[in-house]
Amino acid sequence: MDIRNLAVNTIRVLSVEAVQKAKSGHPGMPMGAAPMAFTLWNDVMNHNPKNPNWFNRDRFILSAGHGSMLLYSLLHLFNYGLTIDDLKNFRQLDSKTPGHPEYGHTVGVEATTGPLGQGLAMGVGMALAESHLAAKYNKPGLNIVDHYTYVIAGDGCMMEGITNEASSFAAANKLSKLIVLYDSNNISIEGSTDISFTENVRARYEALGWDTFYVEDGKSLDDILAAINEAKKTDKPSLIEIKTKIGWDSAKEGSASAHGEPLGDDNIVDFKNKIGWEYEEEFYVPKEVREYISESSKKGELKEEEWNKLLEEYKNNYPEEAKEFLMSLKKDLSDDVFDEEFYKFDKDDASRGYSGTLINRLAEKIPYLIGGSADLSPSNKTEMKNTSYYSPTNREGKNIHFGVRELAMSAISNGISLHGGLLPYCATFLVFSDYVKPTIRLSALMNQQVLYVFTHDSIGVGEDGPTHQPIEQMVMLRSTPNISTFRPADGKETAAAYEYALKKKDGPTVFALTRQKLENLEETGKDALNGGYVLKDLGERIDIILMASGSEVKLICDAAERINKLGYGVRVVSMPSPDVFDKQSEGYKNSVLPKEVSKRVSVEALSTYGWDKYVGLDGIKIGMEGFGASAPANSLFDKFGFTVENIVEKALSILD
Template identity: 50%
Template sequence: MSSDISQLSVNTIRTLSIDAVQAANSGHPGAPLGAAPMAYVVWQDFLRFNPAHPEWPGRDRFVLSAGHASMLIYSLLHLTGYDLSLDELKNFRQWGSKTPGHPEFFHTPGLDATTGPLGQGAAMTVGMALAEEHLAARYNRPDYPIFNNHTYAVLGDGDLQEGVNHEAAALAGHLRLNKLIWLHDDNQVQLDTPTSKAESDDVAARYASYGWNVLRVSDGNDLGAIRAAVKEAQSSDRPTLIQVRTVIGFGSPRAGTSKAHGEPLGAEGVAETKAALGWNHPSFTVPEEVTAHMNARERGAQLEAEWNALMDGYRAAHPELAAEVDALLARTLPTNLADVLPNYEVGGKGVATRNASGEVINALARVVPGLMGGSADLSGSTKTTIKDGGELQSASPAGRNVLFGVREFGMAAAANGLSLYGGLRPMVGTFLVFADYLKPAFRLSAIQMQPVTYVLTHDSIGLGEDGPTHQPIEQLAMLRAVPGAHVIRPADANETAAAWQMALEYEKGPTVLALSRQDLPILPRNHAGVKKGAYVVRDADSSEGGAQVILIASGSEVSLALEAADTLAGEGIRTRVVSMPCMEVFRAQDRSYRDSVLTPGIRRVAIEAASKTPWYEWVGTDGAVIGMDTFGASAPASVLFEKFGFSVQNVSKVVRSLL
């Protein structure tokens, strides 16, 4: 390959990036100027993709974890032939463009993840590499390596500093994910200061201790050295970190300083940078020879055609497996999904919803091959084990149970990667109170519209003696506030079964299942009502004038509401009891259904052993909420519910005062 065309291509990436940042008068020019050579080498010499079909399952994955350098990947997408025009680059960071300030999956063709919150992009690639390893072990057959791709990421110094990076890297090293390759844009400068003022750890030694292969490129402009390092990484039996020493803002007047990080260079700075690069073209120029050199449409079509031929052979040789793979990649669910769910009889022994969830998981795992995942060292408590699924370890990658360790954030970020890879339906489990640790990844699940299921147990003060550090109060409100997420708190085992069906059928975002530790009475099965977000569990006799008050509750408090309704009936107060397992789904129902459940003009009392805030939407200005205004305490659950007002006596008192 001519070094002249390679260098011209690298400089085209650089100048497109700084021109777009300057046009927007906003953005980050420093990283694209320094990291362009390594990105060019990966995309031009190694990355397998088809610009005409960005979702081709056989492609390699590439994630720009340093998402602030978004113009780097936008320039690459444009030059390699994706549906991203030069006009889109000119509209960088503008309303309605396909080039937002940070890369957004589902928004720009060719992106494999949404990035920007540092550390998470790299952590998601751990999930992507794990997905490839897992699916290859389950479905590849001799002569048919249908799952066989590499996963690449470009990381900045800030990515490596984030705690989630440590969690994810340790997991990747333990699992020996050898097709995972990270390129570290090692420019030793961050937004505030040189990195030397914020860290003194030996990065290479740290990754080596995690079980990674660590390589070093001393000159980030040496394309040959970068190629050699990537080639060596591809043959490693471990994940690889390639440390590439670069200069932030290379060629600019601010090169090597924090000033190059997040500010436009200014007209004079752009001109000086282009002069230093030997660039004598107008803004947003792409030389014809660079277009001819970098456009990958023909190469990509050939790569996909070869993979499609491999799949055709696989279908002929292994028709049953191929049918399962096709259904998995399409995320097709069985038509009889409801029929495989357990059915719990009213009047039987009470069941904790976490236990019911465990039974449902194992029923679903038999008919949903993409269902897999694990917990943050709490599988015995969260009941997230697929009993016949086997443990996923480096020696047994086909296992469906991932032992994530006590790494809630890393676990959730990896689950996003598992989902983004395609086909898999990951679940992750921990205690609801520890949603605080994984919240940033949950938010990205929602932004990326990924159907990750979060099994969050020990959902209230009902977990008892472990005390306030383990009793969630504000977490439900926090999770319900995330746009596009479904938070389901089922009232019993039957609602739990329906909630799992809802989670698998919801394709546009994550689902939280908030589950109890304590046993709850079994309610009549009403999947249709649960799937509408709220429904009437018991109503007052209409012949006597209908309900005077509506008790609304979720989870364990629905049973309390039913008990209170019996007591109120004895006092002559006609009561309707509504279970509201999912506010988000109920809110989406039409007005007529919502009014049939929460009839206007009838006073309402909401009951939930958590923050009161979300419930004021449903009780209105003339209703009441029985909830938590403080943290919990350490005592048996029955004592805690009594002390904090979750008793028949207190519910009846609140209703009487309201009426």
């Protein structure tokens, strides 16, 4: 057996043994896909295990994340820091080898995958980022950004809708440095894919606008390598369908049971015999394999050394561009970004309008900002006026036409963020955050700084009716760990939300913004960075606290004036971000919402769920208990009780 095939079999054996020891996992996919994965890592990709974060490395994503032992075996063999003990601890508590690959947890994992299709979609974002940065910074003979994105995806990935959305976008933008290796084994958990998936995947991708290639023998390393080399010559994204068999060479070959359960001790013995594995020790790596891969890995070290020399030459020839490029990699912020002018607005506007103004102010000072909308830019107010749109003929454009693809838009934004060098934002209506939820959850899980601009934030949407009026979406977003949410009351609170988002580099931020105009309030300001704060106290004591977010803050300000005139002391609290407020010290939170004041009213034109912890047992929540209706916004606010009169009436009911 030649050394390359021995290395492939080492990957396969390590994978099945780890799954068997864990008594849990997916052995079949690594057994079938090991040849294509090894070919990529050994013969194709530029990567340096001694510096996994080398910027100009090729990116690799295992979209079929259930086959994680394939990736962990590669990371071990290529000396990324995973030990044999780590492989033995597969799927165990606190191990470096969790059930699905987790970004930031295991060195060498480029993206958290497992939810099928998301890895491929994130790969699209990485390829976009590479093409944009290359167009922006490369100079003749000095290509400091020049790398590929490779994805291994399976039948499950191809079934998921997100894959088609993202692949359609990739084709429209001719992301030619994206190459997807399709592990075509025709098996899913329930059995043969024919029971539910009979399409011709290559024909679909050709129709989308990809170049496609076919490898009939998924064990042929030479055929796989030849197909990848051909794919690198095209001006389109490429899909290489590689025919494999799940659980190859085992008693479970080609069966559904090879997908998600261990092979069994006896079957592993038979498997080793069939492939000519002559080593008795478990988790054994032949010495010649270690030596071969160690020598092969030196190619990546040399590639990085060459790149470092190229970068030094670039710095000497183009010092300003180099400074900006390196600043973008760190996402550095200049001291004057959030100056007094950032918080100033000439006129009242909807918070989506304030947001649009702020995005353009940021675009003037932050060269690494990039983003767009799901075909709603005029409504979301997300266009950067001082730059053009990204396209196959204009890679430097910073505005992105995502099309009506909310789910892929978010995953692509995750990929842009993971790639490095850019800060992405994406936008749609708040109600359509339902389409975004699976991907924004991964933004939070991977600690990715992605800005989510969600406009039309309440029943104030008006005439479009209940299908477009969010009710429960803010509850969903606020309850998700590591998502920061802001529903600002005016321009200054919107500015504070952006300041918070740009300084928070370890997770996503959501902006919930109005369609209707909001008055700039005198009392608002940078205290909104605390998530909740006192706008004003009326009277010498506090008899009742009124609290709200967004467009309802002006309502409680007006209601407080009336209640105060009746002889009561009223505190007005703006709560643009309950989740950020919850992170403040107990002392601060008590200074805003004193425990001794139990009479409280919350007002929000969304679900009341979650306000209980602020209003307590003696308080009242004014909000939506059902869905909205189709009518002008003012009529809806009257109908559902978002009026000064109703707030005063409810407040007096607990004061009297």
